[in-house]
Amino acid sequence: MFESHPYTVGALLFALLAYLWSIFRVGQARGKYGVQAPAVTGDPGFERAFRAQQNTVEQLILFLPLLALAAWLWGDRAAAIYGAVWSVGRILYVEGYAREAGKRALGFYLSGLLSMIVLLALIVTLVMRHF
Amino acid sequence: MFESHPYTVGALLFALLAYLWSIFRVGQARGKYGVQAPAVTGDPGFERAFRAQQNTVEQLILFLPLLALAAWLWGDRAAAIYGAVWSVGRILYVEGYAREAGKRALGFYLSGLLSMIVLLALIVTLVMRHF
Amino acid sequence: MFESHPYTVGALLFALLAYLWSIFRVGQARGKYGVQAPAVTGDPGFERAFRAQQNTVEQLILFLPLLALAAWLWGDRAAAIYGAVWSVGRILYVEGYAREAGKRALGFYLSGLLSMIVLLALIVTLVMRHF
Numbered sequence: 001m002f003e004s005h006p007y008t009v010g011a012l013l014f015a016l017l018a019y020l021w022s023i024f025r026v027g028q029a030r031g032k033y034g035v036q037a038p039a040v041t042g043d044p045g046f047e048r049a050f051r052a053q054q055n056t057v058e059q060l061i062l063f064l065p066l067l068a069l070a071a072w073l074w075g076d077r078a079a080a081i082y083g084a085v086w087s088v089g090r091i092l093y094v095e096g097y098a099r100e101a102g103k104r105a106l107g108f109y110l111s112g113l114l115s116m117i118v119l120l121a122l123i124v125t126l127v128m129r130h131f
Numbered sequence: 132m133f134e135s136h137p138y139t140v141g142a143l144l145f146a147l148l149a150y151l152w153s154i155f156r157v158g159q160a161r162g163k164y165g166v167q168a169p170a171v172t173g174d175p176g177f178e179r180a181f182r183a184q185q186n187t188v189e190q191l192i193l194f195l196p197l198l199a200l201a202a203w204l205w206g207d208r209a210a211a212i213y214g215a216v217w218s219v220g221r222i223l224y225v226e227g228y229a230r231e232a233g234k235r236a237l238g239f240y241l242s243g244l245l246s247m248i249v250l251l252a253l254i255v256t257l258v259m260r261h262f
Numbered sequence: 263m264f265e266s267h268p269y270t271v272g273a274l275l276f277a278l279l280a281y282l283w284s285i286f287r288v289g290q291a292r293g294k295y296g297v298q299a300p301a302v303t304g305d306p307g308f309e310r311a312f313r314a315q316q317n318t319v320e321q322l323i324l325f326l327p328l329l330a331l332a333a334w335l336w337g338d339r340a341a342a343i344y345g346a347v348w349s350v351g352r353i354l355y356v357e358g359y360a361r362e363a364g365k366r367a368l369g370f371y372l373s374g375l376l377s378m379i380v381l382l383a384l385i386v387t388l389v390m391r392h393f
Contacts, residue, residue, distance in 0.1 A: 001132070001263070002334045009388070012327060016381055019324065037363050038306065038313040044169065051169040053320075058184075060323050061191050062150065065143060072133045101168050119147055126140070132263070175300065182300040189315075192322050193281065196274060203264045232299050250278055257271070 001068070005076040011083025012067060018090040019060055022053040025094055045098070052097040052104070055112075056090055062115050070118060073125050082118055086111045132199070136207040142214025143198060149221040150191055153184040156225055176229070183228040183235070186243075187221055193246050201249060204256050213249055217242045263330070267338040273345025274329060280352040281322055284315040287356055307360075314359040314366070317374075318352055324377050332380060335387050344380055348373045 002009050029035070029049035035042040040050055063086055071079035093107025133140050160166070160180035166173040171181055194217055202210035224238025264271050291297070291311035297304040302312055325348055333341035355369025 002331065009331070012331075013381070013385055013388075016324060016327060020378060020381070023320070037366075038309045038359075040313070047169045051171070057320055057323055058154070058188055061188055061195075062147060064323075064327060065147065065195060069133065069140070069143075097169075104168075116151060119144070119151070123144055126144075178300045182302070189285070189319055192319055192326075193278060196278065196326060200264065200271070200274075228300075235299075247282065250275070250282070254275055257275075 001071070005071045005079065007076045007080030008067065008071045008083060011080040011087065012064075014087040015060070015063060015067075015083055015090070018087040018094075019056055021091060022056040022094045025049050025098065026053045029098075048097045048101060049094075052094045055097075056094065059086075059090070059112055059115065062119075063111075066115055066118050066122065069122050073122060082114070086114060089114065132202070136202045136210065138207045138211030139198065139202045139214060142211040142218065143195075145218040146191070146194060146198075146214055146221070149218040149225075150187055152222060153187040153225045156180050156229065157184045160229075179228050179232060180225075183225040186228075187225065190217075190221070190243055190246065193250075194242075197246055197249050197253065200253050204253060213245070217245060220245065263333070267333045267341065269338045269342030270329065270333045270345060273342040273349065274326075276349040277322070277325060277329075277345055277352070280349040280356075281318055283353060284318040284356045287311050287360065288315045291360075310359050310363060311356075314356045317359075318356065321348075321352070321374055321377065324381075325373075328377055328380050328384065331384050335384060344376070348376060351376065 026046075026049050029046040030037070033043035033046040035046045041047060063083075067079055067083050070082050089107050089110025089112075091107070093104050093111060096103035096105070096107050157177075157180050160177045161168070164174035164177040166177045172178060194214075198210055198214050201213050220238050220241025220243075222238070224235050224242060227234035227236070227238050288308075288311050291308045292299070295305035295308040297308045303309060325345075329341055329345050332344050351369050351372025351374075353369070355366050355373060358365035358367070358369050
């Protein structure tokens with residue numbers, strides 16, 4: 001499946017790098033705000049970085065199967081576009097949330113909301129194919 | 132792999148919808164109990180909705196590879212039955228937990244415990260096939 | 263893909279068992295330290311067990327796509343070695359963290375840090391293949 005979907009593989013690697021970025025930002029915030037593990041509460045600045053990474057885990061678990069299904073049903077390029085937009089959306093989410101809770105909205109639209117739309121569109125594609 | 136496993140694809144989509152449902156219930160609980168992000172504590176009603184969704188993430192990450200392995204080793208229908216029962220179990224878990232922490236037991240048996248049994252059964256299948 | 267990668271399948275099952283172990287340790291800690299769901303805070307001993315499992319979720323979501331990509335690009339044995347070392351690393355992480363926050367370092371190097379190196383090495387492999 002990877003062999004025939006080179007752009008999707010690229011988008012997958014980009015998404016994993018965006019996820020690593022969210023992890024790196026939590027480590028940075030631990031140092032900056034002096035929050036020692038296992039604590040995950042303290043300065044709101046740390047808590048926003050932590051929630052941004054946690055939310056990225058929650059979205060990544062939805063993104064990975066959707067990316068595979070999109071590659072299968074819509075082809076390499078369409079899946080890669082989904083993956084690239086999602087990855088940019090995640091970086092905007094993490095960076096926006098780091099500044100202010102309200103500034104995560106754009107990143108959410110481009111990743112979380114996008115994934116919901118992709119899920120519904122995949123179901124429509126499958127239903128239309130079979131009836 | 133998707134092409135030859137249509138029922139499993141259907142069960143996968145059902146599982147992802149069940150997961151989205153758990154996310155939607157957290158958003159609803161944020162409004163109902165007035166818990167603003169990035170906070171994840173407050174009214175126990177919110178905390179139960181949040182824990183139900185977090186637990187669904189923890190189970191989904193186990194479910195996805197098990198579903199793929201079950202489709203490979205046991206075929207499309209057996210994997211789809213696992214996926215459908217798991218998805219119903221997750222909805223029961225989320226709805227039960229929303230009412231009372233003790234009411235999540237049935238949902239746990241049909242998803243978390245089921246996955247543990249599926250993992251052990253997959254190992255037995257592989258061992259029997261090779262010896 | 264599973265059929266042609268038997269060692270990787272074995273490593274995948276090992277990784278899922280290591281993850282179940284981290285879940286089992288949280289259940290045990292709930293009993294030992296008297297922390298009732300939905301609470302996830304209380305005795306530091308419980309909090310360390312809980313954070314170890316949460317961290318394993320965060321690492322597993324990265325590990326699963328990397329294992330598949332490694333199997334594709336590097337072959338069955340190389341992917342299986344990554345999976346086996348990662349799984350041992352996770353058990354060391356969970357057991358080290360249970361004792362003391364500082365004792366999770368070795369487990370982190372063999373799983374979290376290893377995955378970062380694998381991700382970068384996969385990108386290098388792909389770039390070298392195409393240029």
